[in-house]
Amino acid sequence: xxxxxxxxxxxxxxxxxxxxxxxxxxxxxxxxxxxxxxxxxxxxxxxxxxxxxxxxxxxxxxxxxxxxxxxxxxxxxxxxxxxxxxxxxxxxxxxxxxxxxxxxxxxxxxxxxxxxxxxxxxxxxxxxxxxxxxxxxxxxxxxxxxxxxxxxxxxxxxxxxxxxxxxxxxxxxxxxxxxxxxxxxxxxxxxxxxxxxxxxxxxxxxxxxxxxxxx
Amino acid sequence: xxxxxxxxxxxxxxxxxxxxxxxxxxxxxxxxxxxxxxxxxxxxxxxxxxxxxxxxxxxxxxxxxxxxxxxxxxxxxxxxxxxxxxxxxxxxxxxxxxxxxxxxxxxxxxxxxxxxxxxxxxxxxxxxxxxxxxxxxxxxxxxxxxxxxxxxxxxxxxxxxxxxxxxxxxxxxxxxxxxxxxxxxxxxxxxxxxxxxxxxxxxxxxxxxxxxxxxxxxxxxxxx
Numbered sequence: 001x002x003x004x005x006x007x008x009x010x011x012x013x014x015x016x017x018x019x020x021x022x023x024x025x026x027x028x029x030x031x032x033x034x035x036x037x038x039x040x041x042x043x044x045x046x047x048x049x050x051x052x053x054x055x056x057x058x059x060x061x062x063x064x065x066x067x068x069x070x071x072x073x074x075x076x077x078x079x080x081x082x083x084x085x086x087x088x089x090x091x092x093x094x095x096x097x098x099x100x101x102x103x104x105x106x107x108x109x110x111x112x113x114x115x116x117x118x119x120x121x122x123x124x125x126x127x128x129x130x131x132x133x134x135x136x137x138x139x140x141x142x143x144x145x146x147x148x149x150x151x152x153x154x155x156x157x158x159x160x161x162x163x164x165x166x167x168x169x170x171x172x173x174x175x176x177x178x179x180x181x182x183x184x185x186x187x188x189x190x191x192x193x194x195x196x197x198x199x200x201x202x203x204x205x206x207x208x209x210x211x212x213x214x215x
Numbered sequence: 216x217x218x219x220x221x222x223x224x225x226x227x228x229x230x231x232x233x234x235x236x237x238x239x240x241x242x243x244x245x246x247x248x249x250x251x252x253x254x255x256x257x258x259x260x261x262x263x264x265x266x267x268x269x270x271x272x273x274x275x276x277x278x279x280x281x282x283x284x285x286x287x288x289x290x291x292x293x294x295x296x297x298x299x300x301x302x303x304x305x306x307x308x309x310x311x312x313x314x315x316x317x318x319x320x321x322x323x324x325x326x327x328x329x330x331x332x333x334x335x336x337x338x339x340x341x342x343x344x345x346x347x348x349x350x351x352x353x354x355x356x357x358x359x360x361x362x363x364x365x366x367x368x369x370x371x372x373x374x375x376x377x378x379x380x381x382x383x384x385x386x387x388x389x390x391x392x393x394x395x396x397x398x399x400x401x402x403x404x405x406x407x408x409x410x411x412x413x414x415x416x417x418x419x420x421x422x423x424x425x426x427x428x429x430x431x432x433x434x435x436x437x438x439x
Contacts, residue, residue, distance in 0.1 A: 062371075062417035064378035066389060067410045074402040078218045152281065159283035163382055170285055183293035191282040191290065198281035 005185055009176045016172025017193050019086075023158040023168055026090045028151060031097025038102025043109060053102070060099035065157055068092040069164045089161035097154055104150060108143035109135070145212060149205040152198045159194070169193060224399045225408065235391030236412055242387055243374040243420075245309050250316025250373070251366070255359075257321035259350055262328045272321065279318035285379050287311045292383045308380035316373050323365045327358035360432040367424035371417050378413070388412060 041053030060068070072095075073088035112135050120130035162171035173190035177183050261272040279287065291314075292307035302310070331354050339349030359366070381390035392409040396402040 059414060062375070062414040063410045064375040064389065064413055066378045066381075067392075067406055067413060070392075070406040071403065071410060074406060078403050080218075156281075156283040159285045160379060162285065163379065170283065170289075173286065173289070177289075177293065181297075183289065183297045184295075187286055187290045187294055191278075191286045194282045194286060195278065199277065202277070202281055 003180065005176070005180045005182050005189075009180060009186075010189070012176055013169065013172050013189060013193060016167060016169040017197070019167065019172075020155065020158050020169040020194075021197070023086070023089060023093065023161060023166070024151070024155045027093035027097045027154050027158065030090070030094035031101055031154070034094060034098035035101030035105060038098050039105035039109065042102060042106040057099045057103055060096060061103075065092065065096050066160050066163055068096055069160060073164045085161065085164050085166035089158070089164055089166045093154070093158065093161070096157070097150075100150060100153070101147065104146045105139075105143055108146070109139045111142055112138045141212065145205050145208040148201060148208060152201045152205070155197050155201070156194065220404060221401055222404050222408075224395070224401060224404075228395050228399070231391050231395060232388070232409065232412060235386065235388035235409075236416060238385070238391075239374065239377055239387040239389075239416065242305065242309055242312065242377050242380065242385070243370075246312035246316055246373060246377070247370050249309070249313035250320055253313060253317035254320025255324050255355070257317060258324035258328055259355075261321065261325055263346070263350065276318045276321055279315055280322070284311065284315050284376055285382065287315055288380060288383055304380075304383045304385045308377070308383060308385045312373060312377060312380070315376075316369070319369050320366065323362045323369060324358065326365075327360075327362035328354060330361055331358045356432070360428075363428045363432065367421065367428065370424060371420050374420055375413060375417060388416075 038053050038056060041049050042057070044050055044053070069089055069092040072092040073085065076083055076088055076091070116134055116138065117130055120134045125133065158168055159170040161168055162174065165171075167175070169190055173186055177186040180186060257272045257275065260268040261276075264272075288308060288311040291311040292302075292304065295302060295307070335353050335357070336346075336349055339353040340346070344352065377387060378389040380387060381393060384390065386394075388409055392405050396405040399405065
């Protein structure tokens with residue numbers, strides 16, 4: 001596959017983009033579920049739960065994603081499991097996304113005024129019903145724009161998986177570059193593909209935000 | 216599971232870790248200062264500049280916020296070299312981090328400027344200040360104060376993101392970690408320790424930025 005940049009190389013990059021998307025979907029689904037647990041933990045009644053969830057967020061947000069990936073990669077192999085780089089990268093991205101999504105969602109939950117809880121109680125609703133019927137619907141509405149905004153971060157951060165040896169878009173770009181010796185062209189195309197993936201999400205997030213806060 | 220953790224290499228390599236941490240901090244400091252300056256200029260150009268400068272800054276911000284830092288680093292390092300401009304890895308890393316950082320900073324500072332309102336600008340020009348003076352003396356201080364927490368967390372994110380510069384062979388903390396783990400064959404232990412060092416660095420940086428906010432915007436202190 002050496003020689004000038006050609007259609008074969010372009011196809012290889014697109015294949016990498018598919019892996020990038022797959023990794024992003026894993027991160028978002030896994031991170032979403034775990035992030036919900038983190039968010040609930042951060043506002044839970046018992047203080048040890050709050051402390052634990054808070055510590056989790058602090059540790060993950062204070063460590064580079066690349067280091068998390070290395071730890072997941074080598075940690076899993078210590079456990080005697082030899083898994084493809086996709087799993088290590090996926091695990092690290094899930095842990096990472098959970099910390100950020102958990103914080104975003106906690107903020108949205110707490111942005112619903114306390115008076116809404118009290119109003120629900122005054123209407124005689126039980127605590128669970130207050131959450132389900134009054135607080136959560138409002139919190140979800142506030143949470144959608146920043147969550148979509150975070151998807152952009154996730155898609156971009158999947159590129160770090162290339163460093164632990166997973167062949168997604170950025171790694172595919174390096175491989176094609178090694179074959180063609182046209183780094184400028186090659187990485188511009190890679191950047192262009194990332195842009196095509198991320199820019200619509202950014203625009204969507206902004207549009208959602210505008211709808212939420214009428215100017 | 217029969218793995219035995221072995222941290223006995225730590226004392227021998229400790230000075231290397233410290234050197235790496237120092238490089239990480241230096242790169243981050245350079246990128247933060249450069250990115251902050253460039254980003255603030257961009258924010259001013261986007262809010263108060265002529266239409267062409269607004270469009271230019273908007274395009275710049277969108278391109279760099281919607282592509283990964285890693286690819287930007289590759290473009291600066293390998294791309295520029297292929298165009299005949301050879302720069303060493305550390306310079307390329309700092310340049311890429313500055314360009315990336317400025318795009319984020321400019322959006323944050325722009326929000327601050329817009330929240331400060333045009334009334335301040337008009338009052339300043341009524342007092343006879345030139346537009347540049349009005350911007351620097353009247354509008355920017357409260358604008359920056361307002362968005363300082365967001366800027367501070369962006370600076371911490373930049374420090375953590377600088378770890379990916381190890382891929383172009385910059386010998387910062389992660390680069391050192393790679394070297395030590397290939398020496399000791401203890402990757403899990405090495406990366407756990409380095410993760411801990413990053414955690415400490417990010418706490419220290421957060422504290423320093425909080426203090427810097429107090430020093431940069433002393434009027435808030437005095438009023439309280």
